[in-house]
Amino acid sequence: MKKIKISSFPGKDNKNFKNINKIRNKIINKTSATPINNEYIIDRVGKNLYPKIQRLVVKNIVEENKDIKTFYFANADAGTLAIFRPGQYITLLLNIDGKFLSRPHSLSSSPNEAINGVYRISVKRVEGGIASNYMLDNVKIGDIIESLHPSGELYPSSIRDKKHIVALASGIGISPFVSIAKAIHDKTLDKELTIFYSVNYINEFVYAKELKELANKNNNIKVVFVSKEENEDGIENGLITVDLIKSYVTSKFTVFAAGYQDFYDYLKKELTVLNLGDKDFRFESSPTLSKPIVISVPQASVITIAEEKKTTKKSKSKKKEEEEEVEEVTEVTPEAIVLPKIYNIKVFHKEEEYNIPCFENQTILSALEEKNIKARSKCRSGECGYCRSLLLWGNIRVDKDKEHRRSADIKYNYIHPCSSYPTSDITIKIDI
Ligand code: FES
Structure with missing residues (x-):
């Protein structure tokens, strides 16, 4: 074995140390003046495969019934579509009459189809819903819509979930389960799936033919169609109940x-x-599956006013004395109508400051959008944290089912405006 002269090390180090500036300058002088590329190739590949925003072009639209349309998208630019897990959603970024809105929609296509350049979603008309009505009435083939990359937690995991997934879908909530069924069928997902698909009336089933075909071809997929209101062979009548589930599924799920x-x-x-x-028990209720906010007036007040109006109309055809008598009765005091409270939200966004109103039963995000303040959002159900903002002053409430904030965020007053309601005037900063 070679002997190391220990005494030679300190001397050498000292010599190098004395020359360190000379050595450093020599290296600097030899270096190119062109700045080094500090983006790693892997990051570049990642951005291409999973861009933050994609431009989608509408390739086809299928009218399922008068209230539901299915949209097929491709990438409007060169490149592939971002890959996703079966059960996830994309968030469409819509500009409707100058108003910026974002809406998540579950993908009903499979990840394999995304690799082949296709995304598919179905949109159901929501009464009073700005985005769904816009999608159904205005969007046409060839239109380009921006979308955030796929997200969402409603995907089967091999570690977390049982081998057997029982999927309970109501109406258009079937979309993520069509994606999961397709992934099982093309063998990119190793699960067993029993779908209980419930609607009110039989003509409301969407994807029924496709689901039946998948179930016929693959023993790991079963579909139970359930109609609340109608009776037909091969369709269960009533609601999805535990007894119904147990009559089809015997394994753990x-x-x-x-x-x-x-x-x-x-x-x-x-x-x-x-x-x-x-x-x-995992549930997804995206805003596209939620009914729009109704600013409610208590029923009793509505009846009172309606009756009084009727009486007034009738009174006009009567004699003058009678009219005078009735008019006294029809006087409506402002107290008769109890509207929800309105709070003021002071918003700091980039360099701007706004003051906007927000009803006590309206999410802060919806109030921001109403005033056309471009706030970030993705899931709109409190889950993803994409809209995370800072509450500087005041109080908010969050429904228990929608509370997904980290405890540190709760402690330091970070909020998710998509699932928060004001309970006082508040001040928030949204561009954090
Ligand atoms: S948009 Fe996902 S938490 Fe608000």
């Missing part, structure tokens, strides 16, 4: 559900006997 908030409220009660933990 994880429940995935998608639909309106009232569907979730119903399921939460109905499935109590199954003792499912949060991990085994």
